[in-house]
Amino acid sequence: MGLDAEFQEWFDNVADDFRPKILDALIAPLHKVHLYNWLDQSTMWLQYYSTRILLKECMLLITRKISAFTMLQLNPYEQKQKIEIRDLARDIARSIPWVLGQIDSVGIPQHVPRISVQGVRAYTLLWPLRVAALAEHTTWKFRAFSIATLLFIGHEIGLGKALSIARSAGEAVSYSLLGMCSLPIYC
Numbered sequence: 001m002g003l004d005a006e007f008q009e010w011f012d013n014v015a016d017d018f019r020p021k022i023l024d025a026l027i028a029p030l031h032k033v034h035l036y037n038w039l040d041q042s043t044m045w046l047q048y049y050s051t052r053i054l055l056k057e058c059m060l061l062i063t064r065k066i067s068a069f070t071m072l073q074l075n076p077y078e079q080k081q082k083i084e085i086r087d088l089a090r091d092i093a094r095s096i097p098w099v100l101g102q103i104d105s106v107g108i109p110q111h112v113p114r115i116s117v118q119g120v121r122a123y124t125l126l127w128p129l130r131v132a133a134l135a136e137h138t139t140w141k142f143r144a145f146s147i148a149t150l151l152f153i154g155h156e157i158g159l160g161k162a163l164s165i166a167r168s169a170g171e172a173v174s175y176s177l178l179g180m181c182s183l184p185i186y187c
Helices: 002-013 039-070 075-099 115-123 126-134 140-157 160-177
Strands: 021-024 032-035
Touching (some): 002 039, 039 075, 039 126, 075 126, 075 140, 126 140, 126 160, 140 160
Antiparallel strands (some): 021 032
16 A cells, blocks of 8 residues: 555645646547646656556455455445546546547647557557556446547557457456456456
């Protein structure tokens, strides 16, 4: 739990001008979008969100196993972690329009940029979308949204890796539904 506390402390102390701006979305299905000043800034935040999801998923798995042996009830802790995982997945989803160039740094909808530019930007989404699609405690809505975005990146932008991630994410989610994998990220 110490590492997660360090991440939270870092987050709490980041300068306001380095944080993403959050605006009401002008494009569906999101209610809000994250805006960034440059690609490196969005990449850093996407990695932050992904890392926190992975860390929280691992902590939930460990606490679930410990509570099975000790009969401890960890519901308030688990509930808080699940909510934070969903919030982090939502933050990944809110970043997608800016990263793909669908909106500019002030939130104005844009014509889709050249495929080569969009491809470079889309590549930074692959890992965060994989994490969001496979995290056990994100909602099905965010899992489906993540997989759909990966399919869009694969078919429309031409990144074949996105298609293979979408396929494996879909299979892992199916396995987790059947109870064949306790932590889908590692399926």
